[in-house]
Every structure is written in structure tokens, then in C-alpha cells.
Amino acid sequence: MCGITAVAGPGDEDVVDVLLGGLRNLEYRGYDSAGVATPGDGGVSVVKREGGIDDLASALDAAAVAGSVGVGHTRWSTHGAPTDANAHPHTDCDDRVAVVHNGIIENYSTLREELLARGHSFTSDTDTEVVPHLVAERLAAGASAAEAFRDTVARLDGRYAVAMVVDGEDAVYAARDGSPLVVGVGDDRRFVASDVPSFLEHTADVVFLEDGDVVRVTADDHVVTDADGRRADRDVNTVDWQPEDAERDGFDHYMLKEIHEQPAAVERAVNGRITAAGGVDLDGFPPGSFGDVDDVQIVACGTSYHAALYARQLLAERGVPTQVFSAGEYATTPAPVGDDTLVVGVTQSGETADTLASLQAAADRGARTLAVTNVVGSTAARTCDDALFIRAGPEIGVAATKTFSSQVATLTLLAERLAEDVTGSVPEERAAVLRALERLPSDLQDVLDRAAVEPLAAQFRDRDGHFFIGRGVAYPVALEGALKFKEITYEHAEGFAAGELKHGPLALVTPDTPVFAVFSGRHDDKTLNNVEEVASRGAPVVGVASEESTDVVDAVDEFLPIPDTHPVAAGVLANVQLQLVSYHVADLLGRSIDKPRNLAKSVTVE
Known part of the structure; x- marks a missing residue:
């Protein structure tokens, strides 16, 4: 929910159209208002509107905003109704600082009261607006933009991703703690966004930020530091997605396109994971990988929860004790676990807050954790003991389609591996199941070719x-x-x-x-x-x-x-x-x- 996009381009280039394109690419995340901000030497220019990206684009045409650095945002309301005033970006009293934010700042009421007592005024009902005011105070006290941003982020409680621009600075500052952010590394520009599709048409080289990371991004460089201000080395990865993956390709809707992509998505999920001898070869999980597992708990939400129920049925039939929990409930009331418990988190994005909280609760109590996800470099993939990827490619439609099929195919293979390791024998049905999985892409295509609903x-x-x-x-x-x-x-x-x-x-x-x-x-x-x-x-x-x-x-x-x-x-x-x-x-x-x-x-x- 909500979408952050930001870009730092060459000094002679206007990035407003790039920001708008990035916001359009994030529309799938859901939103009710949108806005952009670009810094200059006399303040930050902000244009934001309730409604869709087209409403914002019309307002930008009228305002003639330009700049080589900027941030943009699509907002999904939590604090305050969807209005122009509550839309992001938000600024300080003097319009020197502009901030966009995903997540929730839990201590914003306390911070707001402090700022009001010191003479600040607010124009929105959001929790976000405290951030630019806190930054402005530190700037006024002589701190650099980097110092002011880091000091402010250190005062925030909750789960968030924040990006900031400041007048007179050709840089974007960003930080994450529980909400995803990724840096895109282009030839002559760099990006910050909530998700890769925001900038995929410009670059597939990415840096996934970790909780506590703070990054300063300019057109030709990015510097990541950890929560203590020390330089942090974060690998540059190349995502195996193509720009056309995030386009409709002639379909009326992304959802219909993604329904029709299921044969290819399942083919990727299964490819290379079934051996010529009829065995299961999961990436990094050779036979015996789960030999110390006695029971399995699966946590998930929504469509992923249904895929988890599917897997539980398979595991139960193969004699592996398995429970499935709604992650929102498990996070607050965890089930008993032991050293021999495997807790599997099924999450398409790898960023689902309830699922991440459940996995952390399980890990804190000594369980082994495994993420089944679509996104390499996601929080779930990085923080769990192990990760297994469903390889579905980007899914833009809010309603999950191809990711469900890919999750079930991947979980079926995982169930076969677990059953063999836990019970010490190959399930009787394995050959028939694997043959059916190998035929599944062509069977899916057959359904799509003949469907007449x-x-x-x-x-x-x-x-x-x-x-x-x-x-x-x-x-x-x-x-x-x-x-x-x-x-x-x-x-x-x-x-x-x-x-x-x-x-x-x-x-x-x-x-x-x-x-x-x-x-x-x-x-x-x-x-x-x-x-x-x-x-x-x-x-x-x-x-x-x-x-x-x-x-x-x-x-x-x-x-x-x-x-x-x-x-x-x-x-x-x-x-x-x-x-x-x-x-x-x-x-x-x-x-x-x-x-x-x-x-x-x-x-x-x-």
C-alpha cells in the first residue's frame, strides 16, 4: 500500500515526467491521492491531488513544475481522509523540506504536540507531516541535510519508509524500517522506490535496502549507511524481469494478462526442480535438508493463506504434522514451537507486515523459518533462515492470480521434499504428482484456450x-x-x-x-x-x-x-x-x- 518513487537525474534534465511514470507503474499498490515535489534554491515545489495520476498530471501541467531531482507518492489513507491537504509530499513551515512516507509513525501524536508547542503549524491530519518539521528544526540548528534526516528518523517509532528532498540539494535521502525500499542504479541517474516496477523501464540493477538503512542518492552515486551511521555494503542485483512484464500487452486489464501468464509462470516455478530420475531438486535444499523437522507451521494472509491451506492438505496426506495460521492472528498469539519446528511464511511480496511479524515471533522463540516468496531481496527472503522463490515475475493487478498458481506449484514441490525428509520415505504418489506438475503449464494453457465463461x-x-x-x-x-x-x-x-x-x-x-x-x-x-x-x-x-x-x-x-x-x-x-x-x-x-x-x-x- 502506498507507493514511493524518487529520482536523481543529471543537472540539466527535468525528472517530473519520470516521476509521473514511476507513479503510474506503482498504481497497482492501491492509492487515493498522489503528489510530487522537486527542490530548488528558493524552496521546494509541491503539487498534489486527491484522485488519480491523471488529476495530478493535469495539475502539474498547470503549475509548470520542473527539476532534476524529485520525489513522488501515491497515498493509501491511514491518518486523515483522502484530500489534497492530506496527500503527500508534506513540507515544513518554510517549504524547505518535502517528505513522502509509507507506513505508520506510531509516536506522531507526541511529536506533533512537541512541535506545536515550539511554534510549528500543520496543514494536514497525517502522521507524516511531523517528519519535515523535525528535519527543518535540525537544519535550523546547523545540521547538514544528512545529519538532520538521520536524527529525525531515529526519533520515529513504527514501521515506515521515508524519502526526502531539501531545497538546494541535488540528492534524495531515504530510510526504511519495516516497509520496503529499493534503489535503482541507472547509467546516469538513480532511483528510490517502493518496488522495482516503478523504474524497471530505466534499469534492472537494484539495491534492496534493509531495516535501519539510510541512503543518500545522487545522479551518479548512492551511499548506504546503517542505523549507527556506518557505511553499509549492499549488493547490486539484477532482477530477472523485463520492462514489458509490467505492461498490459494488449489485454484490457493487468489481471486478465496475468491470468493468461499462468502457464509461463508455473513453468518457471517448476523448471529445473524435477529431476530426470523423478526426484525433487529445490534450490539449496538437497535431500535431508529438513531431516530435523518434526512439525510444520505455515503463516500467510489472503490469497497466500489459501495457497498455504492447499499445502497443508498435501503435507497432511503425506504424514507431516502441519498447521496453517492467519498471520495477523499468529503475530499476536504465536503457536508453541520448538527447535524442530519449521515455520513457513508465504508472502507474494515478501513485505506483508503481518507475515513478517509472525516469522519474527517464530524466530524469536527458536523456530527455523523459511520464506516462500516472489521477490528476491525482499525482507522475508533476507531475514528468514531460508528462502524459496516462486518465480512468478511481477504481478501488477491487486487481485493475485498467477502468484497463487506459482505458490501452489512451489509449495507442492516443497511438500514432496519435506515429506521425504521428515518421514524418511518417498511418498507413494510422488511420481504421479510430479508428472501432473510437469503437465500443468500445458493443462493451464488448455483451460485458457477453451474457456468460455x-x-x-x-x-x-x-x-x-x-x-x-x-x-x-x-x-x-x-x-x-x-x-x-x-x-x-x-x-x-x-x-x-x-x-x-x-x-x-x-x-x-x-x-x-x-x-x-x-x-x-x-x-x-x-x-x-x-x-x-x-x-x-x-x-x-x-x-x-x-x-x-x-x-x-x-x-x-x-x-x-x-x-x-x-x-x-x-x-x-x-x-x-x-x-x-x-x-x-x-x-x-x-x-x-x-x-x-x-x-x-x-x-x-x-
């Missing part, structure tokens, strides 16, 4: 509610299908374990409540019984199952086929059909599909 979407676009049910691995798919539907259509949707319908939810079933029943090829007879329960009450039923499932075809009103495969892969295929249903219903309703209201891509506050 538009008529069904038109049929179910205006209903009282939408239920999604399943058993085994189909249960987390039902949860994910319901989540995707509510995220982008804004219509009521709920997912249930199929057997739970008769324990309460059945009271809500009417002829105006379509039920999407997911079949994996395992326990289908029981799910068919639940289909009969809702059908007898007049509910229309949509079945998602193997095209060879004649019993399902006969029992449902509408049928969405998937290729016949192993149950482990069937859930991923069924999920694609449900993604397409959600997408087309949302499109018919005119929803903001890539940027659904109130939601953010990377949730970096608890």
Missing part, C-alpha cells in the same frame, strides 16, 4: 450472493474463488468446506444464490451430495471438474471443464476457471478490476 458471467452478475464449495484441495480453491469474486466484483461471495453447508450456511441458499462447486477428483461423491442439497432448494449450481466427470455434468446446471489430471493439479486448473468468472462478472459490472476499491497490493501495515 462470458455467457455464464452474464447469467450470474446480479444475484443475492455467491457460494463456493469444495473438499480437500478444492476447499482452499473455493475460498480463493470467493475471495477473487468479492475483491473485484464487490458482490457478496463466500467459500465453504462443502460439508459445512448443512451446519448453517444452507439457511442462506435460495434460487438467487448460485453455488460454484469445485471437484478435484477426490471425494467427489461427497461433494455431489452437497450439490444435491443446494439444488433441492432451487439454487443454480456451476460445477468445475474434469471434463471426464459425467456424474458432475449430469448433476449441475452449468459446467466448467478442466483437463483430467491428478487431484493436486486439478485445484489449480479449477481456480483459473473461477478467476475468469470473477473477471468477466466484474467487467460486466464496470468495476475497477486492477485497482479494486479500498484494497492494496502490498499490505505493509499490521
Whole structure:
């Protein structure tokens, strides 16, 4: 949530258009206002607006702002309503300092009261505004910009990322503590941003900052120091993403593009990890890597939580004791762990605040930690004992699609490795599971090539509610299908374990409540019984199952086929059909599909 972008360019270059481009590339993170600031010799120029980037661009045209250094921000409101005044950047009383900020400053009330008592005045309701005023005080006391920034950051409590420009300085100052920041290293300019796509069209060479880092960025250099002011060496990495990965490539929405990218994403997740002899070869995890593990705990949020439930099902079937926790709950009430407990954090961004807090709580209590994430260099990848990457590439749409498929594929391979190491034997189903994973990219493409959900979407676009049910691995798919539907259509949707319908939810079933029943090829007879329960009450039923499932075809009103495969892969295929249903219903309703209201891509506050 929120997006920071900043650039330091050559002295004769105007970077405002680069800042706007960076902000557009961060729109997927979710926002309700935007702004930019550029320093000069007579003060800092700030233009900011409630609304979208286009509103900001129009205001910038009218203001004729220019500069070779600048910061920009897309705000997702926490303190104060989405207004022009509350939009970032924020300045001090004399407009010498401009600051943008992600996260929450927990002690801002105390700091604000101190500043008010010393004669400062405020123009917003935000926690951020205390920062430029604190910096200005230190500048007035004779400190350099670097000293003033470092002293100010040291006074902040909470989780944050901050970037600053000061009049008369051709530099950007930035710091992070719990919220992501990355430096982009170009040929003649440097960038600071919340995420790589902000500047990917300019450079793929990046430096991931760590908690406590402070950086000074100029056009031709960057200097990173740690929390104590000592020079910190941070490696320059080249991300394996291409600029076109962050473009729509002719699709109407990023979400639709990313749904169609799933065959390639899963291919990357699986590639090189299945040996010719039918074994599992995970990067850095040879056989025996988890031989000292007795039990597994998985922590995650949202879509990643559903992928975690999928993995728990596989591990349970293979005899590995496994629990799944919502990271927001685990962070405040951790489960008992021991030296033989493996805690796996599943997080697309590697920056999800609740998941990071859960992993830290587990590590503090002696557990081994493993991050399953999409982002090399993310906080989760750096701070956990180990990391396993899903290789999905950048995902711009707020509603996760290809990352779910890649997480499930990667977690399936991890489950196979864990099962062998923990139980001391190769799972009986391994050969069949690995064959299904190898076929999964082509099976996904088959679903996409033959999908025809538009008529069904038109049929179910205006209903009282939408239920999604399943058993085994189909249960987390039902949860994910319901989540995707509510995220982008804004219509009521709920997912249930199929057997739970008769324990309460059945009271809500009417002829105006379509039920999407997911079949994996395992326990289908029981799910068919639940289909009969809702059908007898007049509910229309949509079945998602193997095209060879004649019993399902006969029992449902509408049928969405998937290729016949192993149950482990069937859930991923069924999920694609449900993604397409959600997408087309949302499109018919005119929803903001890539940027659904109130939601953010990377949730970096608890």
C-alpha cells in the first residue's frame, strides 16, 4: 500500500515526467491521492491531488513544475481522509523540506504536540507531516541535510519508509524500517522506490535496502549507511524481469494478462526442480535438508493463506504434522514451537507486515523459518533462515492470480521434499504428482484456450450472493474463488468446506444464490451430495471438474471443464476457471478490476 518513487537525474534534465511514470507503474499498490515535489534554491515545489495520476498530471501541467531531482507518492489513507491537504509530499513551515512516507509513525501524536508547542503549524491530519518539521528544526540548528534526516528518523517509532528532498540539494535521502525500499542504479541517474516496477523501464540493477538503512542518492552515486551511521555494503542485483512484464500487452486489464501468464509462470516455478530420475531438486535444499523437522507451521494472509491451506492438505496426506495460521492472528498469539519446528511464511511480496511479524515471533522463540516468496531481496527472503522463490515475475493487478498458481506449484514441490525428509520415505504418489506438475503449464494453457465463461458471467452478475464449495484441495480453491469474486466484483461471495453447508450456511441458499462447486477428483461423491442439497432448494449450481466427470455434468446446471489430471493439479486448473468468472462478472459490472476499491497490493501495515 502506498507507493514511493524518487529520482536523481543529471543537472540539466527535468525528472517530473519520470516521476509521473514511476507513479503510474506503482498504481497497482492501491492509492487515493498522489503528489510530487522537486527542490530548488528558493524552496521546494509541491503539487498534489486527491484522485488519480491523471488529476495530478493535469495539475502539474498547470503549475509548470520542473527539476532534476524529485520525489513522488501515491497515498493509501491511514491518518486523515483522502484530500489534497492530506496527500503527500508534506513540507515544513518554510517549504524547505518535502517528505513522502509509507507506513505508520506510531509516536506522531507526541511529536506533533512537541512541535506545536515550539511554534510549528500543520496543514494536514497525517502522521507524516511531523517528519519535515523535525528535519527543518535540525537544519535550523546547523545540521547538514544528512545529519538532520538521520536524527529525525531515529526519533520515529513504527514501521515506515521515508524519502526526502531539501531545497538546494541535488540528492534524495531515504530510510526504511519495516516497509520496503529499493534503489535503482541507472547509467546516469538513480532511483528510490517502493518496488522495482516503478523504474524497471530505466534499469534492472537494484539495491534492496534493509531495516535501519539510510541512503543518500545522487545522479551518479548512492551511499548506504546503517542505523549507527556506518557505511553499509549492499549488493547490486539484477532482477530477472523485463520492462514489458509490467505492461498490459494488449489485454484490457493487468489481471486478465496475468491470468493468461499462468502457464509461463508455473513453468518457471517448476523448471529445473524435477529431476530426470523423478526426484525433487529445490534450490539449496538437497535431500535431508529438513531431516530435523518434526512439525510444520505455515503463516500467510489472503490469497497466500489459501495457497498455504492447499499445502497443508498435501503435507497432511503425506504424514507431516502441519498447521496453517492467519498471520495477523499468529503475530499476536504465536503457536508453541520448538527447535524442530519449521515455520513457513508465504508472502507474494515478501513485505506483508503481518507475515513478517509472525516469522519474527517464530524466530524469536527458536523456530527455523523459511520464506516462500516472489521477490528476491525482499525482507522475508533476507531475514528468514531460508528462502524459496516462486518465480512468478511481477504481478501488477491487486487481485493475485498467477502468484497463487506459482505458490501452489512451489509449495507442492516443497511438500514432496519435506515429506521425504521428515518421514524418511518417498511418498507413494510422488511420481504421479510430479508428472501432473510437469503437465500443468500445458493443462493451464488448455483451460485458457477453451474457456468460455462470458455467457455464464452474464447469467450470474446480479444475484443475492455467491457460494463456493469444495473438499480437500478444492476447499482452499473455493475460498480463493470467493475471495477473487468479492475483491473485484464487490458482490457478496463466500467459500465453504462443502460439508459445512448443512451446519448453517444452507439457511442462506435460495434460487438467487448460485453455488460454484469445485471437484478435484477426490471425494467427489461427497461433494455431489452437497450439490444435491443446494439444488433441492432451487439454487443454480456451476460445477468445475474434469471434463471426464459425467456424474458432475449430469448433476449441475452449468459446467466448467478442466483437463483430467491428478487431484493436486486439478485445484489449480479449477481456480483459473473461477478467476475468469470473477473477471468477466466484474467487467460486466464496470468495476475497477486492477485497482479494486479500498484494497492494496502490498499490505505493509499490521
